[in-house]
Amino acid sequence: MFIIDKQTLADLNVTNNQYRDLFDLFDGTVTLGGRDTLYSYFLDPLSAKSKILDRQWIIRYMQEVDITDILDKYMMQDLEQYLSLPLEPYSPTRTSYYLELVTTNFLSVDFKKRHLLIRRSIHEIAKIIDYLNVFLGAVKSAHPTKSFIADYFNKIDRVLEDIDLGEFEKLLEDKLSLELMIKYDYLFRNIKRNAIREVFAVLYQLDALYGVAICTKERHLVFPDIKDHDPGSDMVRIQAGYNLFLEDPVKNDIEIKSGGNLWYLTGANMTGKSTLLKTIGTCVYLAHMGFPVPAEAMETVLFDGILATINLGDNISAGASHFFNEVLRLKHLAELLAAGNKIFVLMDELFKGTNHNDASEATSQLISCLRGFENSIFLLSSHITEISSSLEEKGAVMKHLGVKLDESKGLIFTYKLLEGVAQDKLGMWLLKREQVFNVLLAARSRY
Structure with a gap:
């Protein structure tokens, strides 16, 4: 039986009572x-x-x-x-x-x-x-x-x-x-x-x-080719994949190779990291249903399950914080991998519930532990870029989404997937462009 849980179904918007979901898009029943x-x-x-x-x-x-x-x-x-x-x-x-x-x-x-x-x-x-x-x-x-x-x-x-x-x-x-x-x-x-x-x-x-x-x-959806896992070849390849819920979506090519099955996706908020993770996860999910996918072409190996942690919240009734819920999700993942399952993993903004240093150390340790699971895929996003070099040495593939800085137009998000680490300091650029510090300094001088 394919491994899936409620959190993953919600994160991929498979079934959602509040918003339009994947089920609604495909529902043409009488x-x-x-x-x-x-x-x-x-x-x-x-x-x-x-x-x-x-x-x-x-x-x-x-x-x-x-x-x-x-x-x-x-x-x-x-x-x-x-x-x-x-x-x-x-x-x-x-x-x-x-x-x-x-x-x-x-x-x-x-x-x-x-x-x-x-x-x-x-x-x-x-x-x-x-x-x-x-x-x-x-x-x-x-x-x-x-x-x-x-x-x-x-x-x-x-x-x-x-x-x-x-x-x-x-x-x-x-x-x-x-x-x-x-x-x-x-x-x-x-x-x-x-x-x-x-x-x-x-x-x-x-x-x-x-x-x-x-x-x-x-x-105009396409049926993916289902292939057997061949070490050295692509595990998942999506040509011009896009998000079904966007009116004018940006299309991206995705290529996840054997030996390059751990991605570290960096960038600030609003660059499209969560949407990209959902797009890839949706294609893999639909492929395992025998359904067509939103892309021009797709090839994929099969997995035993999908585990997504994208919109994870607190569990107030259980007294569990966001960070503790992340820990529980990772423990669940560890148990699935230890049982020999091939899992397609999506994790967005890892460890944002703890301080920066703690999150950096935890991310580095986690990626070290995931390196040996070559039959699974791990797509991890984060705004922490300082540890990218050490993670790349551990085998992580660096990806980011493009952003253009325009003094007249402001930030222009391209939503195109690029190689390497996001280097732009968008927060400082915006603060300076809006002259926030100058306003504060001017105001302080009057006191």
Whole structure:
């Protein structure tokens, strides 16, 4: 199982109740069941390469078809209500059916509504089964090696087995005699209830993936290549990666090599360090879901999990400060690495909850300890630049984001990823440009 936690989901904005999140961007579902299925995908990324490639394949396939004819939100709500009706004994004849209703007011409005629900539901279930049988049958014939399509198709077969084809044709035409309605109501709602629920699950999966396929085309997303880890080659390569939540995002090329799997990203606030970490993390996360990514191209090896610490706060109820929460996150990371897991790690503004000297020493020691974990990736950002030389000697790759200083326009953030360490002292430059010290000195001279 892929390793993920709530903090990482929040930091990558995968699921967020307050703001628009990744789930919202990809949600093109029609049915409530499809929406729930899509949500489950976001909470449970894939670890196996074969399953990731299968999901990529079906999303690609769904870009070339149109299944909107069978997707109806309110129809599926009615059918879920129908399958949730209480189980009832089978009435073999019209006479016994009415005899069992003697104790009920079968002329009442409620009974008539229920009768209509049953009749309509039998017809609509038959329509869904027939549609999926034809659709999946065609896919299976054209792509016989896709075992997951065969699995979908087998779920349809389990419902159709032992069903008279002539009677099934009448269900499709909505020509139900009372005897047929009684028979198939019992069959669908009692004998084959679980099998029909599995058919609904197939429909919901197709609904979820069809929505992703539409999003892929509309946003011009690309599917990443999933590769095996080869020492000496790139572990992650993203060409023109960008953030999905920005209207006019700056695109960056990312290349993380084996042996260069520990980045130290420097720069002041507002230079875009957090956004860049989220962009890279999002691409890796979506790749493990079998989803397309916001880039022109991407290659990645697979990891056992992602651990992000970007927007970590205090835990007042537990009496834990921001710094102590960081310590707990690092302990969690240490335990995951000690267990042999390959983790993709994102940490923003390390140790900002303690003093400068303490943070410098802790950062240096941490990077020394992380050096040997060659199958994981560590992207660490910090505003502490004084220790960059010693960290580079320990194998850390130095990166920063560009800033231009313009006396007339002020700071111009390029958000472009560059090699090396951020050298600009933006704080002092801004203070001098705004003449803060001159104002204070002038004011002091009057006292």
